[in-house]
Amino acid sequence: MELLEAVVLGVIQGVFEWLPVSSEGINSLIMVNFFGKTLLDAAVIAIWLHTGTLLAALVYFRDDMLKLFRNFPLYLKNPKKETDTNTLTSFLIISTFLTGVVGLPLFLFGIGKANISGATATALIGILLILTGLLQKYSKKAIDKKDITKGDAALVGGLQAFSVLPGISRSGITVSVLLLRNYDARSALKLSFLMSIPAVLAAEVGLALLGRITLDAYSLVSVVISFAFGILTIDALLKIGGRINFGNFCIILGVLSITAVLL
Structure with missing residues (x-):
């Protein structure tokens, strides 16, 4: 990774992570078309970039995370207490x-075996962006707050795993599914980003154990930049993301990606 690449990718990750438009997909498009990366390399780097926004989310949701951490010993003693x-x-x-059960084999036997680049990777990312956009366009917003259920946790956790595919927005798919399950927009957004924290952390550990992460100065620069821009933008963009349906944006970006390949 070069300095320009680290800066560009870090800024995009820090800004677009909080919007349901697939920061991983946008960064992967840039890496494949401008920095000569394969889809696998782009996916690994895109996941690594989430380290910065993971830290930003920890800072932003620090009160919630501290409450969960302090309560965890009590939870272990009596997890059934309501x-x-x-x-x-x-x-x-x-x-x-x-997310781990579905995501690990999806990464190892999907992206990990499909060492594609250039036009093919761009077209694939475009298709996945269109699917993300369609899901968002046809999700509905509930008015009344719904109680959290274990079944919903399993459903949204399994679907979150598909965000390992560049072009599938993690927040887009999780928020859309929670809305379809009748959660109000505020609860859906908060649950989506809280569940991203352990999921991203687990993904980083998994990549490290698989030997996929290569640390160098510019890799660290990209994380610092994604953290800085994440901190600066998270509050405003989460509010925007809760009010605007970004389905059309994803569809247009996907169509443009596929059109560029065909031309």
């Missing part, structure tokens, strides 16, 4: 587990 904190803890554990 409290809001216990319910949220169970949701995060179940969703993270299902």
Whole structure:
């Protein structure tokens, strides 16, 4: 990774992570078309870039995370006790587990075996962006707040795993599914980003164990930049993301990507 690449990718990750438009897909398009990366290399770097926005999310949701951390010993003693904190803890554990169960083989036997680049990778990312856009366009918004269930945790956790594919927006797919399950927009957004914290952390550990992460000065620069821009933009963009349907943006970007390949 060169300095220009680190700066560009870090800024995009820090800004677009909070919008349901697939920061991974946008960064992968740039890496494949401008920096000569294969789809596999682009996916690995895109996941690595989430380290910065993971830290930004930890800072932003620090009160929620501290509450969960302090309650965890009590949760282990009596996980069936019905409290809001216990319910949220169970949701995060179940969703993270299902993300790992589905996501690991998807990465190893999907992206890991499909060492494609150039036009093919661009077209694939374009198709996945269109699918993300369609899902968002036809999701509905609930008015009344719905109680969190373990079944919803399993469903959204399993679907979150598909965001390992560049072009599938993690926040887009999770928020859309939660809206379809009758969660109100505010709860859906908060749950989506809280569940991203353990999922991204697990993904980083998994990539490290697989020997996929290569640390160098510019890799660290990209994470610092994504963290800085993430901190600067998270509050405003989460509010925007909760009010605007970005389905059309994803569809247009996907169509443009495919059109560029055909031309």
